[in-house]
Amino acid sequence: MLSRRRKADKGGSGGRAGGQPNSLFGEILDWMLAPLLFLWPISIIVTHNVADNIANQPYDRALADSVRSLARLVSVEGGQVEVHFPAPPRALFRADQDDTVYYQVANQSGETITGDREIPWVPPPPIVLAEEVLYRDEVIHGEEVRVAYQFLKAWPEPASPLVLVQVAETRNKRSDLASRVVTGVLLPQFAIIPLAVVLVWVGLTRGIAPLNRLQSLIRRRRPTDLSPIVPASVPEEVRPLIVAFNDMMARLEENLQAQQRFIADAAHQMRTPLTGLKMQTDLALLESDPEQLRASLTQIGQSADRASHLINQLLSLARAEASFEKLYTVEPVDLEAVVREVAQDLFPRALAKNIDLGVESSGQVLQVEGNAVLLREMIKNLMDNAIKYTPRGGSVTARTRHPGAPILEVEDTGAGIPEADRERVFERFYRVLGSGVDGSGLGLPIVREIAELHRATVTLSPNAGGRGTVAQVVFPRSHVAPPPLPAHGDYFTLG
Structure with missing residues (x-):
């Protein structure tokens, strides 16, 4: 099978240039460790969020208890909402040196009845449930706070106005607890990840050990030992x-x-x-x-x-027979042009035998992927054989067609080849007996060898017009419709 020869980069290739892995061991290690390093920051973020939720739960319950305690101190006297504290509010809400606690009791209009005005007022929800404590996050004096709040009815009637009871606390203790949780989770990871890398390294080393043994087995072989390796x-x-x-x-x-x-x-x-x-x-x-x-x-x-x-x-x-992909460039070759050039070169030989040497054009530029040197050698052998085995006064015609795939035919009016010998003539040094012409028996083997390198097929058949043989070479089907040739006529002869 032919393939285009690609020019190598002038700078050469080393390492992983061009995306080619240099080491299977390194490639596997990269694909195992790279996702791990990518997921580690994500795990830190997820762990921090989980730690925040864990830290919020006990402190939210404490805030809820404070809100309920403050709500029990709210009463209505003479149509006015009042709050009676049995002790200093800071002691009641258990304020400490880590966090600042704010409290507030406000009416439905947002006016503060008692407590800290710094806590923002919020409108009541569409449906107010008894004993329901809600939570939200706010910022007071530049610090983040957690707010627990509850809406109360001033008196039992349905149209009773609502009283907003709020208790807010800064998040210092929560942040400390979340940091301790994150630290407790991440510190073991700092030890586990290097250990995992070492274990992966050891596992891969043991896993590719059979490849190293296979490499040693192949290297120990003698140059002449081409015996197969047992797959099992x-x-x-x-x-x-x-x-x-x-x-x-x-x-x-x-x-x-x-x-x-x-x-x-x-x-x-x-x-x-x-x-x-x-x-x-x-x-x-x-x-x-x-x-x-x-x-x-x-x-x-x-x-x-x-x-x-x-x-x-x-x-x-x-x-x-050589690996010509290493020696010759594979490129689009104009089959029509090569046929005409070979016919002109062989014209003196045909003229010496008074043979009418003609070329029939397809009227198209027949481009085939291949090597111009080898294709010229193939066509030369076909036409040379035809001239050699055609008697004086005969005719030889090289014909190109394109009925979907490029086809080359060389037709002669010689003695022909018996049907029993049409396949054997492609064997090296085989010659048809009784031809009366000296030959090496290598012309047609060369033709078949070059044709196979170009994924083409060669067949021999009798001349439908009478005596002689037609050698036909069918190339692979072309993917692009060839352009038409300039108008030169469909047939011309050189003799």
Whole structure:
């Protein structure tokens, strides 16, 4: 599968550049500790609110008792509301050195009957319940206070006016109690959090120990040991990675075996022309007749050409088999332009055999994702094979179409390929018997190798117009409709 090659950053990458984790251990530790550090301030706020509620409850009950006690001292005499204190009010409300206590008795109009005028007056609620004590927070002389208040009826009649009884207390004791509660909760956390970090560290260290053992196992392997790792011997979470690793090792072993077979086949194929070349050279050295010597030198030149062609084909096949994503840039390639360039390069060969070499255009810019060097090599091999196996006076046509996916076809009027051999000709060094043409048997294997690298398929079929063969290469479907070509005509020939 092809993929675009992305340029590496000039500055390189280190640490966690680009968002890539540098350490699995550090990544897990971060994801465990970061939420903990984020939740800790929230827990402090929640604890403080809970502590305030806890501190309010006993002091609110005390304030409520004070309000009820003050309400029992309220009486009506001669239509006037009066309050009779049996003792000094400060003693009655148990004032202390920590907090300041305020009290007030006011009528329905907000006029203070007795007590401290600093306490703000509040209107009565829509429904006044007997013995109900309400609470609110106020500020007196710049200090926050807690106010407990109750509404009383001056006399039993329903239309009786209401009397407001209020007792307020600063929040110093409440704040001290809440601070003690918060301190009592948070101090153990200061000891628990570092201990939790240590325990998490130890747990992660023990948890990734199997990964360290797996790393040691792989490092101890010999370079030639491509045997699979038993998935059952690793933790369950790592098994998919090990299965993928085993698959990669299997593909690598298959590639190495293919390379070994290629080297053996190449050595065998190279031995024959080199041996013939050496024998023809020895015979030429023994010749004294100029005509025979010239004939021997001609054969030597032809043998050298065949050996050079074989070497070039071997190099092309090796280059196609290489991981070209590391060597060549993958980019949009204009298939039409490459076909025309190759046809122009091969025109002299076609002209020498009196072959009509033509190119049929699709009328569109057929862009395929791939490597221009390898695509040119593939098209060259297809057209070169067609010219080579087409007799004198025949025709070879390179055709491009786009019926939804880019298609390249090379059609010739040669002898054709028997149906039994149409798949075997893609094997290395295989040649159809009785063709009468010298070849290396590597042209079509190179074509298939390059096509597979570009996710394309190659098929051979008989020429529907009579003798010959049609080689068809179908590329992956294009996602963008290609633009039309300038008007040059749909067909032109080079011969």
